[in-house]
Amino acid sequence: MTDHAEKGLLPAGLEDVLPPLAAHESAVVERLIAAFQAQGYDRVKPPLLEFEEALLAGAGAAVAGQTFRLMDPVSQRMMGLRADMTPQVARIATTRLKNTPRPLRLCYGGQVLQVRGSQLRPERQFAQAGVELIGATDATGDAEVVALAIEALTALGVENLSVDLNLPPLVGALAKDLGLAAEQVAELRLALDRKDAAEVSDLAGGHAGLFQELLRAAGPADKALAALEKLALPAAAAGEVRHLAEVVALICAAAPQARLTVDPVEHRGFEYQTGISFILFAKGVRGELGRGGRYEASGPNGERESSTGFTLFMDTVLRALPAPAPARRVYLPLGTPAEEGRRLRAEGWVTLAGLTAEADPAVEARRLGCGHMLRDGEISEIKD
Amino acid sequence: MTSPVTSNEPLILAVPKGRILKELSPLLAHVGIEPEAAFNDDDARQLRFSTNHPGLDIIRVRSFDVATFVAFGAAHLGVAGNDVLMEFDYPELYAPVDLKIGGCRLSVAAPRRLAESDDPSRWSHIRVATKYPGITRRHFAARGVQAECIKLNGAMELAPGLGLCRRIVDLVSTGSTLKANDLVEVETIAEVTSRLIVNRAALKTRSEELTGWVESFREAADAA
Numbered sequence: 078m079t080d081h082a083e084k085g086l087l088p089a090g091l092e093d094v095l096p097p098l099a100a101h102e103s104a105v106v107e108r109l110i111a112a113f114q115a116q117g118y119d120r121v122k123p124p125l126l127e128f129e130e131a132l133l134a135g136a137g138a139a140v141a142g143q144t145f146r147l148m149d150p151v152s153q154r155m156m157g158l159r160a161d162m163t164p165q166v167a168r169i170a171t172t173r174l175k176n177t178p179r180p181l182r183l184c185y186g187g188q189v190l191q192v193r194g195s196q197l198r199p200e201r202q203f204a205q206a207g208v209e210l211i212g213a214t215d216a217t218g219d220a221e222v223v224a225l226a227i228e229a230l231t232a233l234g235v236e237n238l239s240v241d242l243n244l245p246p247l248v249g250a251l252a253k254d255l256g257l258a259a260e261q262v263a264e265l266r267l268a269l270d271r272k273d274a275a276e277v278s279d280l281a282g283g284h285a286g287l288f289q290e291l292l293r294a295a296g297p298a299d300k301a302l303a304a305l306e307k308l309a310l311p312a313a314a315a316g317e318v319r320h321l322a323e324v325v326a327l328i329c330a331a332a333p334q335a336r337l338t339v340d341p342v343e344h345r346g347f348e349y350q351t352g353i354s355f356i357l358f359a360k361g362v363r364g365e366l367g368r369g370g371r372y373e374a375s376g377p378n379g380e381r382e383s384s385t386g387f388t389l390f391m392d393t394v395l396r397a398l399p400a401p402a403p404a405r406r407v408y409l410p411l412g413t414p415a416e417e418g419r420r421l422r423a424e425g426w427v428t429l430a431g432l433t434a435e436a437d438p439a440v441e442a443r444r445l446g447c448g449h450m451l452r453d454g455e456i457s458e459i460k461d
Numbered sequence: 462m463t464s465p466v467t468s469n470e471p472l473i474l475a476v477p478k479g480r481i482l483k484e485l486s487p488l489l490a491h492v493g494i495e496p497e498a499a500f501n502d503d504d505a506r507q508l509r510f511s512t513n514h515p516g517l518d519i520i521r522v523r524s525f526d527v528a529t530f531v532a533f534g535a536a537h538l539g540v541a542g543n544d545v546l547m548e549f550d551y552p553e554l555y556a557p558v559d560l561k562i563g564g565c566r567l568s569v570a571a572p573r574r575l576a577e578s579d580d581p582s583r584w585s586h587i588r589v590a591t592k593y594p595g596i597t598r599r600h601f602a603a604r605g606v607q608a609e610c611i612k613l614n615g616a617m618e619l620a621p622g623l624g625l626c627r628r629i630v631d632l633v634s635t636g637s638t639l640k641a642n643d644l645v646e647v648e649t650i651a652e653v654t655s656r657l658i659v660n661r662a663a664l665k666t667r668s669e670e671l672t673g674w675v676e677s678f679r680e681a682a683d684a685a
Binding site: 195196197237239241270271272273274275292295296297336338340345356358359360361362363364365 | 470532533534543546551552553554555556557558559654656659662664665666667668669672679
């Protein structure tokens, strides 16, 4: 055994989740799933491993670089370990559930593994929970998933939640109408992603003014939409903005307390998004709580269904929540009748049964982290 | 539609120590930020300073650390050169305003005699001393050359003369340090100026406050 093995060193980005956080994480995932199911999103459970070509098809290509691969010794084909569950759910929708009526509402929760952690999320393994709304093309569908995310997270106790709404196809549509070269667009996108105003001006040439206005339009939704509507945008881009305004109005009606911002040029991580997308933040919490948006779920025979959905990153969601309330633990000295224990558990107590006779059960109770013990059939608090 | 989020948590502005700080002072004055007196005292041990705005504090850190503090959200705003931004390429940073201060360039330099006889098209591997291993590796990889970087934190100009390596990548402003060490600038990788940087999540969740500061700095930079 090496020193590392003796000391329990784990590979970078992987960790043992200990009590009480392990129980907290799974309880929070279950509460989210329950909130999704309450709005008709049925749970599916894809496998951990899939054949690479299925896992990385369509929108799955976005996580190709983050996917661990291994050879299936049975079929001799390459398999990938899921780095994101969305492509799996889209695959289920377009294959096994292709005859289920649309719009199809699915939800999921599970662990994913990524090759590299990111700067703000060094974890390589983390839990995801999310929903996909397959085959709903209208603004109402875009608004439904955003409102669902807000409702589910707010019900969990996430405070100061903020939703940033984005239009990933906007820059592409603009570039096409303005006749910008593909290479120029790629560099412009990079500069827009960094909100590097100086670089954007250099790259946009004659259209610098327009792109500067787009950069400056980012902000609270009402102000941003007003600024966007004033811009002289080509037809396709103006259509995107009108659609966004419609979705914002629907979200406000469904979740009036929501804090919405709009950033029309945000694009990083939305390479495969085909419509309104969004990122969930909570004030004072590092990183994104989740992200989602419209994409094309593609079937094995090239059929495409416009879909939307979101994925929550549980590590960040948990950081945005208050620490779990400690369970009420009561110590049952050796010899306590089993019936007593059942009664207390039914009342919501966590019972720890003494396995040996103790001279002073109160000392033993405190050693095991119990706030209370059973004394003469009565619960008594352990005083320090 | 947007419920105003009121918070007593102050915003933190991270600024670099040294040369840039002197050029930054007039901009801060234009924006209306007056740090407490200790801020302008180079001997002060204090690292965090209050300002005339109760909701805004300033921290003074190394230029590379400005980007790190802001990227992780420990500071909300910062002033950093685009050399630092390029080196880290933190996705969590926005650089909305070119402050047009701290101008210089990031360049490749080599001993004069080597530069005269060298044919870069034959390179497959070179060794470079630099404070910017990320930029250097990417810059040379883009033309098919593998750059082995030796990370130094200063006095790069000494490296070629002492046989540590033959080339360096460093900031050049007047070029006098290069000349004194018998080095010549071979090519410019990027023009550098200082930028106002903003943490991405903070810009989304404290949009009104931060957008206000960004606008003020933009006006100050345009006026200068």
